[in-house]
Amino acid sequence: MGSNWDIEASLMAVITLLTDFGLQDEYVGVLKGVIYSINPKAVIVDLNHNIEARNITQASHLLKAAMPFFPENSIHLAIVDPGVGSDRAILVSRQDGKYTIAPDNGLLGPLWEKYIPEKVVKLNNQRYFRHPVSRTFHGRDIFAPAAAHLSLGVKMDEFGPVVKPDQAVDLRHAKPTWHSAHSISGEVVWIDHFGNLITNIELEDLVRLGADRAPEGIQVVSGSVCISGISESYSQASSGQVLAIIGSRNCLEIAVNQASAASILGLVSGSVVSVRKLTL
Amino acid sequence: MGSNWDIEASLMAVITLLTDFGLQDEYVGVLKGVIYSINPKAVIVDLNHNIEARNITQASHLLKAAMPFFPENSIHLAIVDPGVGSDRAILVSRQDGKYTIAPDNGLLGPLWEKYIPEKVVKLNNQRYFRHPVSRTFHGRDIFAPAAAHLSLGVKMDEFGPVVKPDQAVDLRHAKPTWHSAHSISGEVVWIDHFGNLITNIELEDLVRLGADRAPEGIQVVSGSVCISGISESYSQASSGQVLAIIGSRNCLEIAVNQASAASILGLVSGSVVSVRKLTL
Amino acid sequence: MGSNWDIEASLMAVITLLTDFGLQDEYVGVLKGVIYSINPKAVIVDLNHNIEARNITQASHLLKAAMPFFPENSIHLAIVDPGVGSDRAILVSRQDGKYTIAPDNGLLGPLWEKYIPEKVVKLNNQRYFRHPVSRTFHGRDIFAPAAAHLSLGVKMDEFGPVVKPDQAVDLRHAKPTWHSAHSISGEVVWIDHFGNLITNIELEDLVRLGADRAPEGIQVVSGSVCISGISESYSQASSGQVLAIIGSRNCLEIAVNQASAASILGLVSGSVVSVRKLTL
Numbered sequence: 001m002g003s004n005w006d007i008e009a010s011l012m013a014v015i016t017l018l019t020d021f022g023l024q025d026e027y028v029g030v031l032k033g034v035i036y037s038i039n040p041k042a043v044i045v046d047l048n049h050n051i052e053a054r055n056i057t058q059a060s061h062l063l064k065a066a067m068p069f070f071p072e073n074s075i076h077l078a079i080v081d082p083g084v085g086s087d088r089a090i091l092v093s094r095q096d097g098k099y100t101i102a103p104d105n106g107l108l109g110p111l112w113e114k115y116i117p118e119k120v121v122k123l124n125n126q127r128y129f130r131h132p133v134s135r136t137f138h139g140r141d142i143f144a145p146a147a148a149h150l151s152l153g154v155k156m157d158e159f160g161p162v163v164k165p166d167q168a169v170d171l172r173h174a175k176p177t178w179h180s181a182h183s184i185s186g187e188v189v190w191i192d193h194f195g196n197l198i199t200n201i202e203l204e205d206l207v208r209l210g211a212d213r214a215p216e217g218i219q220v221v222s223g224s225v226c227i228s229g230i231s232e233s234y235s236q237a238s239s240g241q242v243l244a245i246i247g248s249r250n251c252l253e254i255a256v257n258q259a260s261a262a263s264i265l266g267l268v269s270g271s272v273v274s275v276r277k278l279t280l
Numbered sequence: 281m282g283s284n285w286d287i288e289a290s291l292m293a294v295i296t297l298l299t300d301f302g303l304q305d306e307y308v309g310v311l312k313g314v315i316y317s318i319n320p321k322a323v324i325v326d327l328n329h330n331i332e333a334r335n336i337t338q339a340s341h342l343l344k345a346a347m348p349f350f351p352e353n354s355i356h357l358a359i360v361d362p363g364v365g366s367d368r369a370i371l372v373s374r375q376d377g378k379y380t381i382a383p384d385n386g387l388l389g390p391l392w393e394k395y396i397p398e399k400v401v402k403l404n405n406q407r408y409f410r411h412p413v414s415r416t417f418h419g420r421d422i423f424a425p426a427a428a429h430l431s432l433g434v435k436m437d438e439f440g441p442v443v444k445p446d447q448a449v450d451l452r453h454a455k456p457t458w459h460s461a462h463s464i465s466g467e468v469v470w471i472d473h474f475g476n477l478i479t480n481i482e483l484e485d486l487v488r489l490g491a492d493r494a495p496e497g498i499q500v501v502s503g504s505v506c507i508s509g510i511s512e513s514y515s516q517a518s519s520g521q522v523l524a525i526i527g528s529r530n531c532l533e534i535a536v537n538q539a540s541a542a543s544i545l546g547l548v549s550g551s552v553v554s555v556r557k558l559t560l
Numbered sequence: 561m562g563s564n565w566d567i568e569a570s571l572m573a574v575i576t577l578l579t580d581f582g583l584q585d586e587y588v589g590v591l592k593g594v595i596y597s598i599n600p601k602a603v604i605v606d607l608n609h610n611i612e613a614r615n616i617t618q619a620s621h622l623l624k625a626a627m628p629f630f631p632e633n634s635i636h637l638a639i640v641d642p643g644v645g646s647d648r649a650i651l652v653s654r655q656d657g658k659y660t661i662a663p664d665n666g667l668l669g670p671l672w673e674k675y676i677p678e679k680v681v682k683l684n685n686q687r688y689f690r691h692p693v694s695r696t697f698h699g700r701d702i703f704a705p706a707a708a709h710l711s712l713g714v715k716m717d718e719f720g721p722v723v724k725p726d727q728a729v730d731l732r733h734a735k736p737t738w739h740s741a742h743s744i745s746g747e748v749v750w751i752d753h754f755g756n757l758i759t760n761i762e763l764e765d766l767v768r769l770g771a772d773r774a775p776e777g778i779q780v781v782s783g784s785v786c787i788s789g790i791s792e793s794y795s796q797a798s799s800g801q802v803l804a805i806i807g808s809r810n811c812l813e814i815a816v817n818q819a820s821a822a823s824i825l826g827l828v829s830g831s832v833v834s835v836r837k838l839t840l
Contacts, residue, residue, distance in 0.1 A: 014313070014316050014320075016309065016313075020753075021753055022753035023608070023609075023610055024608075024610050024752065024753045025608070025622070025750075025752045025753055026607065026608060026622045026625050026626035027752075027753075027808075028606075029576065029605055029606065029607040029608060029626050030625075030626050030629045030808075032605045033574070033576075033605070033626065033629035033630035033631070033634070034629050036574050036603065036605070036630070036631055037629070037630065037631040040574075040603070040631065043316065043320070045309055045312045045313070045316070046308075046309065047306065047309040048303070048304075048305070048306060048309060049303075050303055050304050053753070053754055053820075054818060062305070062306045065306050065310075066306035066309050066310050066313065069310045069313035069314050069317070069420065070313035070316070070317065071313070071316055071317040071320065074313070074316075082818055083795055084793065084794065084795070085792070085793025085794055085795050085796070086793060086795035134806075134807075134808055135792050135793040135794075135805075136793065136794065136805060136806075136807050136808050136813075137807075137808035140629065140808065190305075192304065192305045192307075193300075193301055193302035193304050193305055193307075193333070194333055232365070232415050233364070233365025233366060233415035233416065234364065234365055234415075234416065235363055235364070235365050235366035236365070245415075245416060246414075246416075247414075247416050247417075248307075248310075248414055248416050248417035248420065253416075258334060258362055260333075294593070294596050294600075296589065296593075323596065323600070325589055325592045325593070325596070326588075326589065327586065327589040328583070328584075328585070328586060328589060329583075330583055330584050342585070342586045345586050345590075346586035346589050346590050346593065349590045349593035349594050349597070349700065350593035350596070350597065351593070351597040351600065354593070354596075470585075472584065472585045472587075473580075473581055473582035473584045473585055473587075473613070474613055512645070512695050513644070513645025513646060513695035513696065514644060514645055514695075514696065515642075515643055515644070515645050515646035516645070525695075525696060526694075526696075527694075527696050527697075528587075528590075528694055528696050528697035528700065533696075538614060538642055
């Protein structure tokens with residue numbers, strides 16, 4: 001009974017889909033049809049289909065932010081693949097107890113900075129492809145079938161040869177710069193649905209500046225915006241007031257309580273954000 | 281066998297998600313990851329993620345309209361929560377055989393007008409939270425884990441102390457006004473994807489006016505629009521013709537057959553709609 | 561054990577939803593609530609809800625493109641139903657091993673050109689309706705309950721009398737025209753999220769022109785665009801270059817590598833596309 005449960009639980013592995021397909025066409029539905037054709041018990045989650053077309057960086061940030069909240073052994077498909085049909089590789093990897101299947105175009109770079117991959121294989125065993133394989137829709141013909149087979153218990157080694165992560169294409173992405181032990185500059189890397197401006201300055205960086213002990217001694221500056229102190233919640237500011245906060249991605253956010261900081265402050269993706277510790 | 285089925289059936293409880301998160305970020309996906317991490321057999325339905333940011337009224341109307349169509353014991357998360365991180369309470373309640381988990385900001389007011397809550401508890405037992413609890417994303421750290429635990433059979437009393445519904449914040453929302461036994465005024469409270477103008481005048485109100493016995497004796501007026509009679513289907517009007525109808529929410533709608541009433545008639549959310557019984 | 565699996569597998573039948581409802585209202589969620597109320601083990605896939613309001617042709621193309629990728633016995637609801645509430649019939653049919661439930665408004669025409677229906681019945685057995693049946697939302701009251709009952713093993717004959725497909729309303733839709741054995745004209749019938757222009761000229765047509773043996777001898781012309789040869793992948797063209805390709809729908813597409821052909825070329829839905837074999 002115990003082992004039946006295990007088998008069943010593994011058959012019900014969560015498969016998440018992250019694409020730049022949008023929701024206008026049949027493409028996302030077709031991915032699911034292919035997966036259910038192979039594993040009718042798969043549990044499929046739409047992680048996001050609104051990634052800007054071909055924006056690998058955006059997808060890499062979102063995947064890194066979301067993956068920690070999924071169960072052990074979940075399988076994360078990331079199909080932002082401008083090189084589809086070329087000879088770019090597709091990688092199956094395992095890190096932090098979860099699987100990813102993504103093109104070798106750097107999408108996994110930010111994730112691998114945080115979680116060292118336990119194993120990476122190049123997906124080239126045609127036995128696990130859907131045939132005939134098109135040259136335009138590898139999501140349907142290669143990624144989705146591989147995810148479904150993985151959810152049925154096929155071992156990583158079955159999909160192709162082990163490759164070293166450092167053989168994989170790396171993605172350059174914005175990292176904050178330390179100017180001194182008291183000053184760091186980063187940038188806005190994501191603007192969410194509420195207009196919150198999410199930076200690449202992480203909680204760890206702020207702790208290094210002493211923000212955990214003396215949050216009121218921190219100054220956040222971007223363009224003409226200057227904020228003193230780090231707030232603990234949006235509602236700590238009055239309505240319409242700008243604030244700095246550690247957001248749900250564990251990164252520094254500039255926000256406006258009850259409104260869109262992006263609309264009000266005129267900051268955009270790429271805007272430089274500087275943080276310094278005031279010597280009081 | 282019977283009891284196994286029961287257990288299984290309860291593990292497969294439907295959890296619906298109603299938020300103002302939109303679909304641009306990882307937030308909705310993360311809610312699902314948290315739920316499946318606790319109950320891998322949960323059945324999750326996206327009720328709606330396109331509620332206008334912080335629009336509690338809109339969410340309350342949608343939840344009230346949708347809940348009756350879900351199975352007994354389904355669990356409805358409603359996360360439109362401008363007060364996140366403040367000391368506003370989160371309530372777990374049961375009404376009409378279904379559970380809701382929502383902030384105590386009045387979102388449940390319209391629902392409770394229709395269905396008297398059987399029990400309401402304040403969700404404050406940290407045992408059922410995800411830790412650490414952020415100050416910006418209680419959806420992920422409090423609402424979603426509570427829904428998952430509830431779907432696994434945790435009793436309402438486990439989540440926190442019973443509170444009286446009348447201690448809960450009530451939401452003022454537009455109700456129609458009776459001018460005489462023959463005349464009522466309401467307003468447009470929802471414009472759907474097809475441009476149908478849905479009012480807060482309910483079937484019961486129209487029955488009180490005699491619309492069930494003599495629908496042709498009813499006159500509906502809004503701005504310069506004047507409609508005689510209540511139609512039984514859109515196609516009863518010719519193409520492009522305006523009509524009044526009892527729509528799928530069991531409320532009076534102003535519609536145009538094969539077209540968008542909102543675009544053609546220039547009526548908006550809040551437009552006053554009057555209905556009277558003609559004395560023939 | 562084997563037969564338990566079969567029963568379970570059949571209970572887990574995939575039901576897909578194709579509508580023009582959009583995602584602003586509760587309508588899609590309500591369909592799912594109704595289905596799970598009848599079959600809690602249903603597996604529901606959103607095929608597409610962004611069909612243009614009342615655009616039957618668009619829905620018919622998408623359904624035909626997506627259906628082959630779903631498992632045997634999957635059930636495809638297609639609710640683009642401008643005649644809701646009129647006396648138009650609703651059909652349950654089976655073709656290519658899959659079920660469809662759709663209004664008899666021609667939506668299934670293109671599908672039936674490709675797959676001869678094995679059986680078609682008129683859905684009129686009120687036993688399988690949700691009551692009371694509204695005049696405005698048959699998706700909720702007739703289509704969804706029928707899909708759920710079908711997924712529980714109710715036989716097609718139970719739903720109503722067999723009708724001949726040729727009694728069903730047919731949809732006129734654009735077909736390509738052969739001018740000679742060396743020349744064919746079709747049109748753009750779909751523009752996808754990436755701006756790829758998908759035509760109604762199928763792989764078979766191109767094979768007839770000899771494109772499989774000598775793809776470089778094919779010329780594709782639309783407006784001022786003239787393309788020589790059929791590419792095998794988007795990346796075979798350089799970035800920003802226009803190309804012709806057999807896309808994932810197995811139809812001729814005009815695309816621009818790494819960009820939107822629709823934006824760059826100014827072609828629209830309905831633009832004529834001609835293909836001819838060059839006599840070299």
